[in-house]
Every structure is written in C-alpha cells, then in structure tokens.
Amino acid sequence: MGPLSLLERVERAACVSIVALVGGMQVPGALAAGSELSTEPIPLKTEEELPKRTPPIIEIGPDFLGTGNIPKGFELPTGAVWTPALWIFGDLRTAFNYFDNGEDPKFLEWANRLDLFANLQLSGTERLLFGIQPLHDNRRFSGYIWKPDSNDGFQDELNLDITTLFFEGEFGEIFPNLDPEDTGSFDYGFSVGRQEIFFQEGMMFNDTIDSVGITRDTVIIPDASVDTRITGLFGWNDIDRNDNREDGDAWLVGLFTETDFRPTTTNLDVAYVNSSDNDEGGDGLYVGASATQRIGHWNTSFRANLSVALEGDSEAVSSGGLLFSEISITPPATDDVAYGNFFWAIDEYSSAARGELAGGPLGRVGILFAAVGLGNFGPALSNRTNEVFGGSLGYQMFFNDARTQIVFEVGGRRGTSAEIDDAAAVGARFQQAILDRFVFQIDGFASLQQNRDEGYGIRSELLVRF
Numbered sequence: 001m002g003p004l005s006l007l008e009r010v011e012r013a014a015c016v017s018i019v020a021l022v023g024g025m026q027v028p029g030a031l032a033a034g035s036e037l038s039t040e041p042i043p044l045k046t047e048e049e050l051p052k053r054t055p056p057i058i059e060i061g062p063d064f065l066g067t068g069n070i071p072k073g074f075e076l077p078t079g080a081v082w083t084p085a086l087w088i089f090g091d092l093r094t095a096f097n098y099f100d101n102g103e104d105p106k107f108l109e110w111a112n113r114l115d116l117f118a119n120l121q122l123s124g125t126e127r128l129l130f131g132i133q134p135l136h137d138n139r140r141f142s143g144y145i146w147k148p149d150s151n152d153g154f155q156d157e158l159n160l161d162i163t164t165l166f167f168e169g170e171f172g173e174i175f176p177n178l179d180p181e182d183t184g185s186f187d188y189g190f191s192v193g194r195q196e197i198f199f200q201e202g203m204m205f206n207d208t209i210d211s212v213g214i215t216r217d218t219v220i221i222p223d224a225s226v227d228t229r230i231t232g233l234f235g236w237n238d239i240d241r242n243d244n245r246e247d248g249d250a251w252l253v254g255l256f257t258e259t260d261f262r263p264t265t266t267n268l269d270v271a272y273v274n275s276s277d278n279d280e281g282g283d284g285l286y287v288g289a290s291a292t293q294r295i296g297h298w299n300t301s302f303r304a305n306l307s308v309a310l311e312g313d314s315e316a317v318s319s320g321g322l323l324f325s326e327i328s329i330t331p332p333a334t335d336d337v338a339y340g341n342f343f344w345a346i347d348e349y350s351s352a353a354r355g356e357l358a359g360g361p362l363g364r365v366g367i368l369f370a371a372v373g374l375g376n377f378g379p380a381l382s383n384r385t386n387e388v389f390g391g392s393l394g395y396q397m398f399f400n401d402a403r404t405q406i407v408f409e410v411g412g413r414r415g416t417s418a419e420i421d422d423a424a425a426v427g428a429r430f431q432q433a434i435l436d437r438f439v440f441q442i443d444g445f446a447s448l449q450q451n452r453d454e455g456y457g458i459r460s461e462l463l464v465r466f
Helices: 006-023 361-365
Strands: 058-060 085-100 107-121 127-132 140-147 153-155 162-170 188-199 205-220 227-237 250-260 265-275 284-295 298-309 320-329 337-348 386-399 404-415 423-434 438-449 455-465
Touching: 205 250, 320 361, 337 361, 361 386
Parallel strands: none
Antiparallel strands: 058 085, 085 107, 085 455, 107 127, 107 140, 127 162, 140 153, 162 188, 188 205, 205 227, 227 250, 250 265, 265 284, 284 298, 298 320, 320 337, 337 386, 386 404, 404 423, 423 438, 438 455
C-alpha cells in the first residue's frame, strides 16, 4: 500500500509492543531464523516496565488507555453499565507553504489548523464525540499570506462551527436485558450525527456528512469460512459532491459490505445520491469493489469504482470508471516500505461525496497526489480522475526506532484524450518525532507539465498532538 505517516508507524509499533508485553503473546525471538516465531513466551511486565502513557490534555473519569481497576460505574434500567469518561484531545498544525504549479497565482503563506475534540466515553461501545475546527473556515485558514499580492496580510478565520457531533453504540450492549444469555441477534452497531464517511479508501466517499448508519457485524455464512459485515447508510445534509462543494439539496443512501475470506478481504459498496439541483448537482449512482490480500511477500489491493450521472454530467457528478492497484513490500533485513500505486481513470469518474479539503479521488496514489488539507499548497500532480492513467513509485525509510522517516517518490499522469495534459514529478518527505507530542515535517517537489512552466513546492509543518 502507500506510505504510512510517522504517527501511524509509531502508534502501530507501540500497540504491538503493548499487546505483546501485557498479553504475553509470542513474538519473533532474537535468535529465531528467518520469519519463524519464537517458542519462548515473553514474561508479563509490571506497570513500571510498560511504556509511559501520553494522556490527552483533559481527562475526567477513567484514564484513556490507563491501567488499574475499572470503576464500578452505574447501571441503566436497560441493564447496561456505563462508566463515563470525558477526554479532550486534538491536533494543532502550523505550516509555511510555498506553492508554484507553473502558472499564476503562486502562494507563499503561513497557515494554521486546529482539530479539537471532546469524547464522552460511556462504555466500551458507546460514546458521544463533539468536534470543532476553529482556525479555518472552508478553504480559508488563519495565518498570513505574502503571495499573491492581492490577498496579502493577516487572515482571521476564527469560528465555532460544529464540524463533528455524533453518537455511536451497539444495540445489544445498550439493551442487554433483552438477551441476557447473548444468544440472539442483537449485535447491531449504529452511529447518528455529523460524522466522517470514508469508503473505498476515500475514492468513493471522503466527507463529513449528517447521517445515520447501522452495521451488522460477524454475519456468518453456514458451511463457509467467511465473516461479513454489512452497513446501511442514510445521509441527509452537509454533503459535498465531487467538486468539493456542498450540495444543499442532496441526500444519499448506501449499502456497504466487507467479507473476510481466508486468502483475501473484499468490499462491495453501492450508493445513490439524489439532488434536485440539476445545475449544480444531479443524481448519481456509485458502485465500488475491492480485494486486499498478501501474495507471497507482497501486500496488494485492487479496486474498481464506477460512477453514473443519471441526469447528465456536471462538475458535481459525472460518468466514468476508476481502476486502482496498490502493491508494497518490506525489503529483506529492513523495516522500510517499497511501493507502487497505479490507476486508470476511464472517462470522468466522480466520487459520491468529497469534503471541501479532500481534493480528488487520486489522493491515495502517493504523496505527490495527496491533498495537504492546510492552506493553498496543492498536490504536485492533479488528483482528478478525468481520462488519465498513471501512478507512483516510492520508498519509505525508517530510522531511530521509527521516530524518523524519509519518503522518496516519483510519479506521473498521462492523458488518454488530447484535452488532458501530461505531467511528471519527483518529491520527498521528511518527518521527525520530537518528544511525545510533536512531529516536524518538510515536503518538497518539482514537476514538469505539458503546456505549463515547471512547478515547485516546499513546505514545513509542525504538528502538535495533545
């Protein structure tokens, strides 16, 4: 697959270590040959020997990932036992960006973003999540702009708009008295409110939508070694279409499935978006299918997505297909990742919903295609899916116990019609974890583009996680 972020890599390593230490699971021994697992169990560690916990900025009630006894809590009339805890956490991002895509305008800016959340944890399955993004409004960010001259000066985008507010839980856990022996079929998860909807790795859905979803997990097919999860979704408001703009008249329904077979995990997703605004929106039908598996030592994922504009093409919805593949491997004797991601966009594929900062469906291809989501720094290569094929090749290296990483990537796009320009780029990313809560990052790229001048970009960012 594509490169992991530094925080994802550190958190994944930490989780594996904690599980191994606490649960006494067997992990590869220092003297084990090849990929063979050691037969010697790891002894349990004391609390003093475990990695130190990094708490959120505010904790009221039981600690997040804390140790020790669980409080008694209180019992609801339904039989559920809730142990409330309030955790407040978030990310602060501040960056200096210079972006030149080969034509005016060029951007030189200081941009800031704060994602702040309050999580009211009621039990292991029930919670209420509230979130705001007070330093930016749509595509405008608080900070300072030097270029273009027409917009120079300080930018104040302070606001208290609610960007996340949803409740999620499981019916069987809220009403355990209905099935005290846990032999029935009450294990239905649900979530309702303003929440992130993300399917087909963001190619089909990547948006925050006022919606309700119901999930039936562990659907077992008799006499077959498969496990299926089915989710039904209805969204009624705050739907951004393929042009990253809100369609106030749109609503949607979708059915999403995930099935675990022994050799592979497959997804089959179907959605319909209805809009009475035929000038800015229009109805659309969307289908996505994928398969993710290991083939020998290779990690692979293959995806096929289809969009059908039912009332004519527009920027919000258009007809087309997207074929996508991800292939990666960890070279022997390293913790590095070598990857190749490739795509073919047939006609003009469009997503069912894309957030205002999500960019186009090709952001998954690599760091040269991904939207930054902070300021006016755009991708080195367009992430739009209109009659084009291409891909990226990259190598991600880790140092200092995965606290330092460097990614090198080359990529390109080639149009399948005369109207689409060709482009190629090279780019790099450096990330360094500092203490427990900070990550410093530098990105840079250079691009060659048909019918444009050369493009360049460089940015530095400090991420504070609290």
